[in-house]
Amino acid sequence: MRPEILLQALVNGILMGGVYSLVSIGLTLIFGVVRIVNFAHGEFLMVGMYITYWLWALTRMDPIVTALVSMPILAVMGYFFYRALVRRVLGAPDLSQIFLTVGVSLVLQNFALLIFTANYRSVTVAYATQAFRVGPVSFSVARLIAFAVAVFLSLLVGLFLGRTDIGRAMRAVAQDRDAAMLLGIDPHRVYALAVALGAALAGAGGSVIMPYFYVFPTVGASFVLIAFVVVIMGGLGNVTGAFLGGIIMGIAESLGILFVGADAGVIVAFIILILVLVLRPQGLLAVRRG
Amino acid sequence: MRGAPVPSERVIPATARFIKPLSAVVVLLVLLVAPWFFTPYPLHIVIMTLLFAAAGSAWNIVGGYAGQLSLGHAAFFGIGAYTTTLLQIHLKLSPWIGMWAGAILAVVAAVLIGWATLRLQGPYFAIATIAFAEVLRLMTLHLRDFTGGAVGLTVPYLGNRPWYFQFEQKVYYYYVILTLLLLIVAVVRRMASSRLGYYLIAIGQNEIVAEAVGVPAVATKIKALTLSAFLTALCGTFYAQYIYFIDPFSVLSLGLSIEFALVAIVGGVRTVWGPVLGAALLRPLTELTQAALGATYAGVQLIVYGSLLILVILLRPEGLIGPVSRIYTRMMRRLEV
Numbered sequence: 001m002r003p004e005i006l007l008q009a010l011v012n013g014i015l016m017g018g019v020y021s022l023v024s025i026g027l028t029l030i031f032g033v034v035r036i037v038n039f040a041h042g043e044f045l046m047v048g049m050y051i052t053y054w055l056w057a058l059t060r061m062d063p064i065v066t067a068l069v070s071m072p073i074l075a076v077m078g079y080f081f082y083r084a085l086v087r088r089v090l091g092a093p094d095l096s097q098i099f100l101t102v103g104v105s106l107v108l109q110n111f112a113l114l115i116f117t118a119n120y121r122s123v124t125v126a127y128a129t130q131a132f133r134v135g136p137v138s139f140s141v142a143r144l145i146a147f148a149v150a151v152f153l154s155l156l157v158g159l160f161l162g163r164t165d166i167g168r169a170m171r172a173v174a175q176d177r178d179a180a181m182l183l184g185i186d187p188h189r190v191y192a193l194a195v196a197l198g199a200a201l202a203g204a205g206g207s208v209i210m211p212y213f214y215v216f217p218t219v220g221a222s223f224v225l226i227a228f229v230v231v232i233m234g235g236l237g238n239v240t241g242a243f244l245g246g247i248i249m250g251i252a253e254s255l256g257i258l259f260v261g262a263d264a265g266v267i268v269a270f271i272i273l274i275l276v277l278v279l280r281p282q283g284l285l286a287v288r289r290g
Numbered sequence: 291m292r293g294a295p296v297p298s299e300r301v302i303p304a305t306a307r308f309i310k311p312l313s314a315v316v317v318l319l320v321l322l323v324a325p326w327f328f329t330p331y332p333l334h335i336v337i338m339t340l341l342f343a344a345a346g347s348a349w350n351i352v353g354g355y356a357g358q359l360s361l362g363h364a365a366f367f368g369i370g371a372y373t374t375t376l377l378q379i380h381l382k383l384s385p386w387i388g389m390w391a392g393a394i395l396a397v398v399a400a401v402l403i404g405w406a407t408l409r410l411q412g413p414y415f416a417i418a419t420i421a422f423a424e425v426l427r428l429m430t431l432h433l434r435d436f437t438g439g440a441v442g443l444t445v446p447y448l449g450n451r452p453w454y455f456q457f458e459q460k461v462y463y464y465y466v467i468l469t470l471l472l473l474i475v476a477v478v479r480r481m482a483s484s485r486l487g488y489y490l491i492a493i494g495q496n497e498i499v500a501e502a503v504g505v506p507a508v509a510t511k512i513k514a515l516t517l518s519a520f521l522t523a524l525c526g527t528f529y530a531q532y533i534y535f536i537d538p539f540s541v542l543s544l545g546l547s548i549e550f551a552l553v554a555i556v557g558g559v560r561t562v563w564g565p566v567l568g569a570a571l572l573r574p575l576t577e578l579t580q581a582a583l584g585a586t587y588a589g590v591q592l593i594v595y596g597s598l599l600i601l602v603i604l605l606r607p608e609g610l611i612g613p614v615s616r617i618y619t620r621m622m623r624r625l626e627v
Binding site: 037085088089092093094095096098099100102103104105106107109110111113114217221222225228229232236261263266267269270273274277278281 | 353357359361406407409410412413414416417418420421422424425428429431432544548551552555559589590592593595596597598599600603604607
């Protein structure tokens with residue numbers, strides 16, 4: 001195999017990995033702060049994709065710009081998802097927590113099926129097929145934009161968690177809820193915000209991939225599986241870990257497609273999952289949380 | 291163990307001693323004779339209900355009693371269905387024998403998955419089981435020459451050949467699935483009051499405490515998973531032989547895994563009869579909505595399922611078996627007096 005092909009696969013993987021990072025950061029944030037595994041996260045992504053599709057279909061709004069619409073809508077959705085449902089199973093056994101979000105995922109998925117049918121829909125933008133070359137490697141413009149936006153948003157999340165009061169409050173609650181409460185932080189506000197933010201990030205992910213992906217009601221299922229693996233790889237609740245994990249996952253998937261064939265994504269994800277669980281279940285970065 | 295029928299400590303009067311066995315005999319007789327009075331379509335609904343009751347009960351062993359939430363039981367179901375059918379197509383092996391091969395393969399898969407994930411606590415197991423079933427589904431889609439891919443496999447039709455698990459009349463399938471269900475319920479019942487059952491309940495409630503008092507948690511969880519996988523694979527075999535057709539969508543999908551769990555949760559996890567009740571409530575609903583709405587409104591039924599799941603978890607997380615078993619105990623008591 002020529003090295004250029006390998007290099008190209010690596011580049012493609014990194015570009016896709018940025019989007020995986022973005023979606024996974026949302027998932028790991030929700031887990032880290034609220035301690036809930038959100039099985040409906042893929043459906044948040046799916047809703048973001050449909051919002052983008054319809055805005056494009058009706059007004060020809062550029063998919064990247066639609067992120068400005070899908071993020072607030074998903075944030076509101078996430079907020080109500082927390083207030084109406086998640087809040088009521090906070091102290092409940094795993095079964096309630098897991099199957100509540102599974103139920104939400106079922107409802108959203110099939111609601112989409114009902115109103116949008118199972119058809120695959122995609123947007124066509126001028127830059128979808130454009131690419132430029134750097135040496136032997138070609139960069140797809142659409143993927144590069146998606147990657148850039150995803151990384152930019154991920155960095156914003158990092159800044160938000162590190163530099164703002166509410167971001168710090170979120171980290172405080174994630175570390176020790178009781179101590180945070182003693183310091184006057186209202187955990188329910190922080191939880192609601194974390195879920196809203198996580199959902200918004202999934203929505204953004206849905207928007208930025210639309211120029212080169214297609215949407216259908218169950219599109220979230222394969223994404224969420226990859227995001228789960230990324231989150232476990234990075235260590236549950238670890239935002240930096242999720243970012244790195246997303247990139248690694250993108251590369252691994254791209255190499256898998258190169259060597260195994262299309263649709264290798266889930267299989268590669270599964271192999272990584274088993275390896276991580278057997279060898280390093282605390283996550284690659286091994287940051288143990290309190 | 292809320293909601294489970296509590297064995298009464300009272301001394302039962304001599305005349306009443308016969309009531310329980312007698313009613314059991316009556317119920318059994320009704321179960322044996324009733325199907326002959328059904329027309330094919332209602333009988334089909336009954337058969338599917340029994341199948342999901344069986345699969346839900348098998349899920350309950352690991353998802354309910356052990357508290358390890360599998361979202362990938364379709365994998366074991368599919369292994370059972372595909373193994374039997376492939377053995378029959380290629381080696382002309384009777385499904386009555388092939389079903390055990392499928393069940394053993396499911397056990398092997400369960401041991402591997404269990405070993406990798408059940409040493410950990412938390413959501414790892416749920417995620418790993420989804421991923422495992424997805425991988426199996428995709429591989430079945432890809433290995434077209436062997437598994438038929440998306441086209442699926444048709445069980446060779448041989449006419450009325452009981453030795454090949456093929457009957458002209460639906461009613462014999464009813465007897466097969468009834469037997470399987472009763473077998474699984476008996477296994478669960480026995481297990482519930484055995485050392486394994488108590489270990490599982492202890493683990494399901496608090497694994498750390500259970501381990502501290504000497505319960506070998508990991509080995510016990512794996513044992514539960516293998517037992518559950520074994521029984522689920524048998525259900526998969528039945529499905530393939532009854533429907534005569536399998537494809538990755540019908541026997542390996544995430545939706546199917548969720549439905550097994552749903553049956554148990556709606557009825558009541560960690561109870562012997564909960565999954566049976568859940569199936570009795572949900573499966574006819576599925577069949578009837580499918581018949582009424584057809585493919586035009588695909589998804590309506592799953593919206594109903596999802597909403598039901600949310601409602602049960604928020605309002606009655608112990609499942610619906612509680613009130614039913616209370617009525618049952620009251621009735622029994624009244625009969626005894």
